[in-house]
Amino acid sequence: MTDLFSLLDLADLAVARAEGVLGDDDRAALATTVARLRSRAGYAGDVVVVAFAGGTGSGKSSLLNALISERVAPVGVVRPTTTRSTAVVPAETDTDFTALVSALNVDHVVRSDALASTVLVDLPDFDSVEMAHRHIVGRVLPAVDAVLWVFDPEKYADHIVHDDFLTRLTPYEDQFIFILNQVDRLGTNAGSVRQDLESKLSEDGYSDPEVVQCVASGDLQLDDVVASIADRFSTKTTVLAKAALDLRLGANTAWKQAMEHPEIGPDSDPDSRALALATFTWLGIDAYDYWYSIERGRDAGHGD
Ligand SMILES: Nc1nc2c(ncn2[C@@H]2O[C@H](COP(=O)(O)OP(=O)(O)O)[C@@H](O)[C@H]2O)c(=O)[nH]1
Numbered sequence: 001m002t003d004l005f006s007l008l009d010l011a012d013l014a015v016a017r018a019e020g021v022l023g024d025d026d027r028a029a030l031a032t033t034v035a036r037l038r039s040r041a042g043y044a045g046d047v048v049v050v051a052f053a054g055g056t057g058s059g060k061s062s063l064l065n066a067l068i069s070e071r072v073a074p075v076g077v078v079r080p081t082t083t084r085s086t087a088v089v090p091a092e093t094d095t096d097f098t099a100l101v102s103a104l105n106v107d108h109v110v111r112s113d114a115l116a117s118t119v120l121v122d123l124p125d126f127d128s129v130e131m132a133h134r135h136i137v138g139r140v141l142p143a144v145d146a147v148l149w150v151f152d153p154e155k156y157a158d159h160i161v162h163d164d165f166l167t168r169l170t171p172y173e174d175q176f177i178f179i180l181n182q183v184d185r186l187g188t189n190a191g192s193v194r195q196d197l198e199s200k201l202s203e204d205g206y207s208d209p210e211v212v213q214c215v216a217s218g219d220l221q222l223d224d225v226v227a228s229i230a231d232r233f234s235t236k237t238t239v240l241a242k243a244a245l246d247l248r249l250g251a252n253t254a255w256k257q258a259m260e261h262p263e264i265g266p267d268s269d270p271d272s273r274a275l276a277l278a279t280f281t282w283l284g285i286d287a288y289d290y291w292y293s294i295e296r297g298r299d300a301g302h303g304d
């Protein structure tokens with residue numbers, strides 16, 4: 001089994017060998033992914049970064065506040081706040097969160113002891129303008145390790161969250177927890193709405209989606225959410241699995257891009273092209289192998 005730093009060295013080699021084989025933008029995208037992961041690897045064992053995602057009014061900010069028993073994120077804002085986000089970081093830590101905060105465009109950082117080893121990020125709402133979508137998909141989601149997708153009883157089938165985000169993110173399913181919030185408003189119908197949301201997520205392409213029910217305001221019901229976070233998002237496993245997945249998908253994408261554009265580069269020669277393709281393949285296989293060994297450890301209960 002390899003480790004993340006060997007994989008990152010191999011990924012650097014793939015970026016170097018991509019010169020003249022991938023287009024400039026495609027090569028820069030791969031290089032950006034590798035640089036981001038190298039920076040993330042520097043504090044891989046310290047914290048897991050978990051974002052709250054979902055439509056306006058689903059209860060993301062309420063849930064964040066309830067989880068840390070403090071009102072740090074604004075609740076009940078009528079209009080979407082586009083790119084404003086709040087992050088809660090552990091109070092007792094020497095970890096430098098500067099790179100993370102700048103990657104996420106976080107403008108409000110709060111320190112709290114409520115959740116050890118976890119950074120919580122309250123994202124902008126997902127049903128806002130297209131620019132914000134691109135920002136979330138392109139910059140924010142890649143920079144976090146795991147996501148709590150928060151749904152409410154009215155808008156849980158809303159096409160934006162499902163079509164623009166979830167259907168495109170199925171490879172990351174182990175990094176996600178799905179939450180049906182505001183079940184206090186559903187009474188005895190909570191179970192059937194939860195099942196309906198699970199069916200919707202299956203249609204999106206998730207293999208065995210489990211939805212956790214929750215009440216994030218008033219008479220709180222958070223135990224299942226807290227247990228799910230503890231159970232599913234153990235620090236190192238989640239961080240390393242996400243990094244391995246990013247590298248595997250990055251390698252696959254580079255390989256496809258090279259195959260689709262065989263003409264790139266005025267002096268591209270067949271040998272360097274073959275070498276680049278072999279390196280993308282090698283990276284993809286090693287990253288898969290590494291990811292698989294992490295997931296096997298996770299299934300066997302050897303999280304951290
Ligand atoms: N009844 C009920 N209302 C909730 C619950 N969670 C949040 N709310 C309310 O829903 C509204 C939107 O919540 P907010 O946290 O601002 O949602 P956000 O836009 O996703 O951040 C607020 O008025 C909250 O008080 C819940 O579990 N039950």
Ligand SMILES: [Mg+2]
Pocket residue numbers: 060061062073074075076077122
């Ligand atoms: Mg909010």
